[in-house]
Amino acid sequence: MTLATAVRSLTRDDLHTLLYWMRLTRAFDDRVRLLYNQGRIPGAAFSQRGHEAISVGSSFALGPDDVVAPMHRDLGAYLLRGMTPRRIMAQMMGRVTGVSRGRDVNTHGMGDLSLNIIGYVSPLPDSMPLAVGAALAFQYRGEARVALTYFGDGSSSEGGCHESLNLAAVWRAPVVFICENNQYAYSTPLSRQLTVENIADRAAGYGFPGIVVDGNDVLAVYEATQAAMARARRGDGPTLIECKTMRMLGHAYHDDGSYVPRDLLDEWSRRDPLLVYERQLRDLGALTDDELAALDRRIAAQVDDAVDFAEASPWPAGEDCLEGVYAL
Amino acid sequence: MTELTYLQAISAALWEEMEADERVLLLGEDIGPFGGAFKVTKGFVERFGERRVMDMPMSEWAFVGAAIGAAMLGLRPVVEIQFADFIATPFDMIVNQAATCYYRWQAPVPLVIRAPSGGGLRAGPFHSQNPEAWFVHRPGLKVVAPASPRDAKGLLRAAIRDNNPVIYFENKYLYRKVKEDVPDGDWTVPIGQADVKRRGRDVSVIAYGSMVYEALEAAETVAAGGIDVEVLDLRTLLPLDRDAILGTAERTGKVIVVHEATLTGGVGGEVTAIIAEHAFELLDAPLVRLAAPDTPVPFSPPLEDFFRPNAVKIAEAVRKLAAY
Ligand SMILES: Cc1ncc(C[n+]2csc(CCOP(=O)(O)OP(=O)(O)O)c2C)c(N)n1
Ligand SMILES: [Mg+2]
Numbered sequence: 001m002t003l004a005t006a007v008r009s010l011t012r013d014d015l016h017t018l019l020y021w022m023r024l025t026r027a028f029d030d031r032v033r034l035l036y037n038q039g040r041i042p043g044a045a046f047s048q049r050g051h052e053a054i055s056v057g058s059s060f061a062l063g064p065d066d067v068v069a070p071m072h073r074d075l076g077a078y079l080l081r082g083m084t085p086r087r088i089m090a091q092m093m094g095r096v097t098g099v100s101r102g103r104d105v106n107t108h109g110m111g112d113l114s115l116n117i118i119g120y121v122s123p124l125p126d127s128m129p130l131a132v133g134a135a136l137a138f139q140y141r142g143e144a145r146v147a148l149t150y151f152g153d154g155s156s157s158e159g160g161c162h163e164s165l166n167l168a169a170v171w172r173a174p175v176v177f178i179c180e181n182n183q184y185a186y187s188t189p190l191s192r193q194l195t196v197e198n199i200a201d202r203a204a205g206y207g208f209p210g211i212v213v214d215g216n217d218v219l220a221v222y223e224a225t226q227a228a229m230a231r232a233r234r235g236d237g238p239t240l241i242e243c244k245t246m247r248m249l250g251h252a253y254h255d256d257g258s259y260v261p262r263d264l265l266d267e268w269s270r271r272d273p274l275l276v277y278e279r280q281l282r283d284l285g286a287l288t289d290d291e292l293a294a295l296d297r298r299i300a301a302q303v304d305d306a307v308d309f310a311e312a313s314p315w316p317a318g319e320d321c322l323e324g325v326y327a328l
Numbered sequence: 329m330t331e332l333t334y335l336q337a338i339s340a341a342l343w344e345e346m347e348a349d350e351r352v353l354l355l356g357e358d359i360g361p362f363g364g365a366f367k368v369t370k371g372f373v374e375r376f377g378e379r380r381v382m383d384m385p386m387s388e389w390a391f392v393g394a395a396i397g398a399a400m401l402g403l404r405p406v407v408e409i410q411f412a413d414f415i416a417t418p419f420d421m422i423v424n425q426a427a428t429c430y431y432r433w434q435a436p437v438p439l440v441i442r443a444p445s446g447g448g449l450r451a452g453p454f455h456s457q458n459p460e461a462w463f464v465h466r467p468g469l470k471v472v473a474p475a476s477p478r479d480a481k482g483l484l485r486a487a488i489r490d491n492n493p494v495i496y497f498e499n500k501y502l503y504r505k506v507k508e509d510v511p512d513g514d515w516t517v518p519i520g521q522a523d524v525k526r527r528g529r530d531v532s533v534i535a536y537g538s539m540v541y542e543a544l545e546a547a548e549t550v551a552a553g554g555i556d557v558e559v560l561d562l563r564t565l566l567p568l569d570r571d572a573i574l575g576t577a578e579r580t581g582k583v584i585v586v587h588e589a590t591l592t593g594g595v596g597g598e599v600t601a602i603i604a605e606h607a608f609e610l611l612d613a614p615l616v617r618l619a620a621p622d623t624p625v626p627f628s629p630p631l632e633d634f635f636r637p638n639a640v641k642i643a644e645a646v647r648k649l650a651a652y
Contacts, residue, residue: 042450043627094450094628102628105452122454123414124386157385158417185386187362193385259362318634325623 006223007284015286018218020295021056022274025076027299028085031307032092036253040311041092043105046072047249050216051180053273054243055150056080057221058178061229062116062148067134069118069127069149072107073180073247077150082115085306095313102316118149125155128164128177135173135232146232148176148225154185156199165240169206172237176228179240180215182247187259200242208238215243216273219280245273332510335503337477338442339368340510341484342406346376348514349404352488353380355391356408356442365410366444366503392418392441396426396493399439404488412445412497413457426493427468436491440484445473446499446538446588448636452627458537458589458620463495464566464598470519471566473497475540478510479563482517490519499537506541520564522572528558531646532576534599535586536562539637543586546642555650565595570602577603581612582649586637591619613652618645 007015029048035041048055055076059068062081070077078088083099091098092106100109104119111119118134120127131149138145155161156179168175179199183190196202203210209231213224221243228239246268250257281287332340346352354369354376360383363370373381384391388409395405409415415422422441429435447456463471470492474480480498487494525540526547533543540561547557560576562568577583583603585596596617603615620635 042629043452044455094631100627102631103453103624103626105450105455105627108452108454122411122452123417154386157387159387159389160417185357186365187358188383188385192383315630316628318630321623321626321631321634322621 006219006226012286015281015284016291016295018056018060018222019277019281019287020299021060021076021080022052022218022277023295024079024085024299024302025052025056026274027296027303028079028088028306029075031303033249033253035092035307042094044252044254045092045106046252047247048073048075050182050246050248050268050273052076053218053221053277054178054180054215054245057218058148058225058241060222061225063146063229065116065143065145066229067116067118067131067145067147069120069131069134069147071120071127071150071152071180073182074150075107078107078110078117081117083110083112083117085302086309089306089310090313093310093313094315095310096316097310097313101320125151125158125161125164127151128161129167131175132164132168132171132173135168135175136171138174139171144233146174146176146229148178148229150178150180152185153179153181153183153190153199154188154193156202157193165203165206165238168238169208172235174232174235175238176225176232177238177240178225179242180245181242182245184247184251184260186251198242200240203240208240210240210242212242212244215245216271216276218273218277329509329511331507332477332481333504333507334477334480334499335366335368337481337510338484338498339370341481341488342369343372343375345485345488346372346380351402351404352406353382353403354406354408355382355384355395357384357386357410359383359408364408366500368408388414388418389421392421393425395439396421396429396437399437400429400435404438406440406442406488409441409443411455412443412459413454415441415443415459419462422463422469422493422495423466427466430492431468437493438491439493440487440496441493442496442498444500445497446501447625447632448501448538450627450629450632453624456625458497458587460495460497460565461589461594464595468493469566470494470564471497472519472564473499473536474563475499475502475537475561477506477508479517479523479561481510482515483519483563486516486519489516494519497537501538502541517563520567520569522563522569523561524558524572524576525561526557526559528556528580530556530580531582531584531650532558532560532580533584533586533642533646534560534562534573534576536565536595537588539586539588542637542639543642545639546646549639549643550646550650553647555646557646562599568598568602570606573599573602574607577607578610581610582652583611584616584618584642584645584649586618586642588620588636590622591617592622594619613649616645616649618642
């Protein structure tokens with residue numbers, strides 16, 4: 001395996017920071033699945049497994065003033081952006097201390113402009129034009145900021161996707177689009193959704209670059225995003241980065257995903273983004289067993305703390321429902 | 329007679345119409361081998377093949393539009409919108425194309441759009457909505473919202489055979505919760521006819537969808553206190569059954585309209601307006617609307633319980649009105 005050139009620009013600390021976010025994302029998601037199955041998380045929750053390198057690698061390239069509009073498999077982006085495990089777990093459990101104070105479900109509605117995060121709605125891909133609009137605001141005020149957003153292979157078939165890509169192109173908007181191609185839209189495989197090999201190839205039709213990267217290689221994702229961010233910041237317009245990966249569990253935790261062929265999952269499990277990255281770090285001599293064990297202990301404690309915090313948090317009062325429909 | 333759940337009744341209507349009429353085909357996301365998000369079309373692709381049970385890419389605007397075009401050209405498509413909340417994406421196709429083609433140039437659009445709607449399932453603001461009023465405000469469409477398995481089957485049949493676009497709101501909360509004997513054979517529930525689900529003298533509760541059951545439960549509760557409630561199930565929301573609405577108002581003189589959808593601009597306003605216009609002298613008390621408050625549908629259980637009307641809230645309103 002050849003290491004992405006990104007490695008050269010990253011310190012050992014950076015490499016460990018990436019490892020931390022990826023493993024925190026995995027551990028948090030595993031806990032969410034468990035809590036959902038135990039009935040301690042109402043509603044639904046989307047699986048993240050297989051997407052950790054994409055959400056973490058791409059959002060690691062964001063500058064502090066850049067804006068991100070993550071989707072339902074981008075837990076890593078929320079965490080990395082500074083949304084605490086406590087707030088996110090409380091959100092999952094519908095408590096007042098959650099990001100939306102019990103109003104929205106799971107990762108939906110987890111917006112916080114103080115963290116430069118735009119929350120999402122269920123209809124897909126409705127965050128795409130919002131990211132283009134954020135980029136418009138930056139252009140309008142002459143700010144060197146960039147907006148980053150995500151969409152799935154399934155969502156790429158929506159008219160809104162095409163309109164957003166075209167609008168961004170026409171405006172040369174400082175926006176980076178990350179396509180998370182996990183080969184399924186709920187139960188529907190790629191073969192029933194589109195006929196092209198790469199969704200990134202469509203970028204040519206709008207007049208900007210489209211790049212395909214290995215979505216299970218966090219350094220490759222980071223490197224591609226970094227370059228796209230720089231391009232956007234220079235005023236050269238949008239980039240579409242297609243990250244190839246595999247959704248390793250069901251669509252959400254009510255779905256066993258049994259329609260996905262077993263051998264496809266087996267093949268991709270050998271390329272698990274956490275395993276790939278661990279191997280890369282070990283090959284670089286940048287990770288010891290002790291370091292990894294210590295990191296995982298720290299993460300487990302953090303996740304435990306988030307669950308304790310969320311379960312100790314009050315439920316909203318029923319009549320809170322009425323408050324705050326309109327901005328003051 | 330066959331005992332069917334609400335969900336099975338919907339499946340049965342689809343199945344039998346497909347058996348009977350080659351022109352009927354299904355379009356929707358994940359409806360093929362997966363059988364649909366709620367499993368309404370489980371086993372359909374095995375029986376009818378991919379030619380008639382078509383898995384769609386995520387392109388609602390385009391596949392609803394395509395269904396309209398195919399309907400004009402002699403097919404009778406039934407589209408599943410995965411959740412009614414996502415009907416906003418093909419909204420333009422429904423309200424501008426489907427609803428107006430016949431009026432403008434006499435092209436019938438025999439199309440059914442199935443939209444699983446409703447809350448009470450802790451599914452949050454975008455998997456719980458009741459957007460029926462958006463469509464009730466659109467002449468050229470028909471809008472139905474069955475509550476019972478029998479009506480679910482009969483109305484879906486009628487919708488498929490209708491030469492107009494019909495939006496069929498099926499209530500997710502009821503899918504597996506209600507069950508009843510449904511007649512076999514070829515029959516329909518005509519679009520545009522309400523149904524008295526319980527006879528009573530004192531107060532009328534007019535409802536549809538899941539609220540019919542909440543109203544029936546409330547009726548039982550207050551019966552113990554000597555209040556005799558009539559429950560009218562609207563079943564069709566466009567066109568409304570004016571005679572049935574005025575009939576129940578006349579019988580009791582006291583009317584509550586209940587819906588799960590939010591209050592302002594809701595179907596309840598239209599129903600009460602019909603009564604106020606045409607039966608004002610027959611009323612013994614002010615008209616009452618009981619609906620969700622004007623907010624998005626919240627997720628957290630205490631918030632959603634506050635939001636959603638239920639039997640307890642209906643019983644309270646009935647007692648108050650009975651005492652007026
Ligand atoms: C407009 C719209 N239609 C349907 C849905 C229901 N739905 C939720 S997620 C999903 C599949 C999304 O697939 P993809 O974009 O590939 O993202 P993934 O979930 O695979 O990450 C569908 C069909 C939706 N959210 N929005
Ligand atoms: Mg996908």
